[in-house]
Amino acid sequence: VLPCRVSTEQQSVALVKQLLAISVSCVTYMRGLFPESSYGTRYLDDLCLKILREDKSCLGSLQIVKWIQGCFDALERQYRLSSCPLSHLQTVTELYQFKFKYKKQMPQMDIISNQEKLVKGVCSQDVSQASRLLLRKLYLLMQNLGPLPNDITLTMKLLYYSDVTPEDYQPPGFKEDGSPGDLLFDGDPVSLRMGSVSTGFHLMKVRVTTEKKRMTAVESSLIQKKGPTEISHQGLDCDEEEEE
Template sequence: MATAQRSHTGKKQKPAKESLLFPPKIATEQQSLVLVKRLLAVSVSCITYLRGLFPESSYGTRYLDDLCLKILREDKSCLGSLQIVKWIQGCFDALEKSYLQMAVLAIYTNPKEPQRVTELYQFKFKYTKDGPQMDILSVGGSPQMRVSSDEVKKGSILLIRKLYLLLQHLGPLPNDVTLTMKLFYYNDVTPDDYQPPGFKEDSSPESLLFDGDPVNLKVGSIATGFHLLKVRVTTESKRMRELGNSLVQENGPTEISHQGLDCVEEEEGCNTRV
């Protein structure tokens, strides 16, 4: 897929009516699931749009405060965008079943070496019952505080804003890149034969190798009391422009194994499927 860096500011012209992206209240598991699914869809859409991966026709427009968001839609004239939409729907299926531990959207340049990536985006999920909590860009630990539905929504908007800010400050990708998505599951609850729509068993679940000097960036995390979502980005250091130090983590190893991808923080196992 040929790419061209987008330089949109994300500002909107005030519409007559704002589009509702997130549920007005987040007090039940179903409302939390809706929020997490939309955060994932919006994030992946932002990534593909601001990294210039698909044409304008592949996106619809939604508004979030003063941000004009481009959301992927089923564009039959662009097979790549259709595939991404199928991947997102597959993630939804795994989220609904509480199977999905992490989704990794990886970008690589050599079709013969899909394990050698040049940029990747991690979306890690946990399923909790601890009541509404939020942790946005925590530094030196994981402090949490009890919050209301409004605060969870504000945190979700902040997460999208920070992702937008990061993407707008990254240098362009190579001219020709290819996307892949890998899913990791909680082994203790996921059936061995489970395959979400749009995915198949990974025939070569080898470690990903980063092509270049990687920089790991933490975008943030959001917890609703039912779900926890963390967003991380790894990119080539030469694509970095002026970013706040709070976004930058220590450089990761050249080889990004499952654990290097933040797949296992505790004792849960995970399978890989693409």
């Protein structure tokens, strides 16, 4: 499912696109948003992955696939930062944030051996392990979260780095959002940092925010060492800077 080697920018783009698609598919499948027919099955080691596919019998899942493809377009152009809110009525009940950073130059390590200078990039094994750990933690969290309200809506909002994104750019399947930037959260929100993957070309971070009462069955190992970050204010700023 995941590339075994990441040594070029093209391979890095392919990896983060796969991680995004698998993560969004995981959320929609484990939260019961679409029927089984909307998913294909792939395996990552012993982990069974359900991947969204173009299911013409389910317009909702078909729309999500189009949104993911639009995200791919923005990723290839190095434009985007995204979030996937699950809304109940007019407020957000669960939020999935995918943050991407781009590096202009590949960090390198110089090794001198037999008078020859060898250049190596980020260890592919480390990237692979980080990717697997991120997906496993996300799946484990989804398995243990409490149920969502019956009437929910999934939306995808993209937030851009304004200094590199043309003002008139809209990814395929998206339109300009005229609503306020802050998202109003329903209930008592708890934010969890699921992990990050750095390829040397890209840095991808994933954060999940959900209502505190859904966390009763979540193991403490999933929660960061300092405990879950409780968001005291009702306005959630999706462009909030995370600690490195």
